[in-house]
Amino acid sequence: DAKTTQPPSMDCAEGRAANLPCNHSTISGNEYVYWYRQIHSQGPQYIIHGLKNNETNEMASLIITEDRKSSTLILPHATLRDTAVYYCIVRVNTGNQFYFGTGTSLTVIP
Amino acid sequence: EAGVVQSPRYKIIEKKQPVAFWCNPISGHNTLYWYLQNLGQGPELLIRYENEEAVDDSQLPKDRFSAERLKGVDSTLKIQPAELGDSAVYLCASSLAGGTGELFFGEGSRLTVL
Numbered sequence: 001d002a003k004t005t006q007p008p009s010m011d012c013a014e015g016r017a018a019n020l021p022c023n024h025s026t027i028s029g030n031e032y033v034y035w036y037r038q039i040h041s042q043g044p045q046y047i048i049h050g051l052k053n054n055e056t057n058e059m060a061s062l063i064i065t066e067d068r069k070s071s072t073l074i075l076p077h078a079t080l081r082d083t084a085v086y087y088c089i090v091r092v093n094t095g096n097q098f099y100f101g102t103g104t105s106l107t108v109i110p
Numbered sequence: 111e112a113g114v115v116q117s118p119r120y121k122i123i124e125k126k127q128p129v130a131f132w133c134n135p136i137s138g139h140n141t142l143y144w145y146l147q148n149l150g151q152g153p154e155l156l157i158r159y160e161n162e163e164a165v166d167d168s169q170l171p172k173d174r175f176s177a178e179r180l181k182g183v184d185s186t187l188k189i190q191p192a193e194l195g196d197s198a199v200y201l202c203a204s205s206l207a208g209g210t211g212e213l214f215f216g217e218g219s220r221l222t223v224l
Contacts, residue, residue, distance in 0.1 A: 034211070042217055042218075043114075043201050043216050043218050044153065044201075045215070046212045046213060046214070049211070049212075085152075087152055096160070096207075097155075099155065100145075100153045102150075102151060
């Protein structure tokens, strides 16, 4: 499975967009990009996933570059409750393997 | 709909004692995962079940860890004997075959070994 690289930490002002980058330069054509987040003392929570096209749901938007070697998770209007660790994961579409890295710790500042 | 249920939520034991964690996945989810999470680290996969079959247990320390999912529903993870380094959060997750692949996690079981 492809590995991912994320910055260890980021800050974002409340109400502003939070843009969390992820590099997955060795991603294969059949691997999806998934994003999860983990709020302190809770289990990880699914946010969004995509293969090639950009995706949007009620929580976030996912922008995948054309070469698929990197992606960005966008929280359009960050709130204090978005303070969490965000994990970017690549997953083979025919398998159920999910391997987490160390993620990005996002702190939303009032 | 109930989510993934884990128990106990917290457990404190002395080293060399046994401990067991229980997980009940979301109804109908045939894939079940056990993850270990150390402080400040991401979850690390211990074992993955497809129904009652363990299809990926390569990261499970088999000298002291064991797991079972006898009827393909709930699962138990056991450590015997526990060591100081086993202090961590043990997370259970489940997913639905053929679905979006989304993992649903429980709240985890926090183990402290003294």
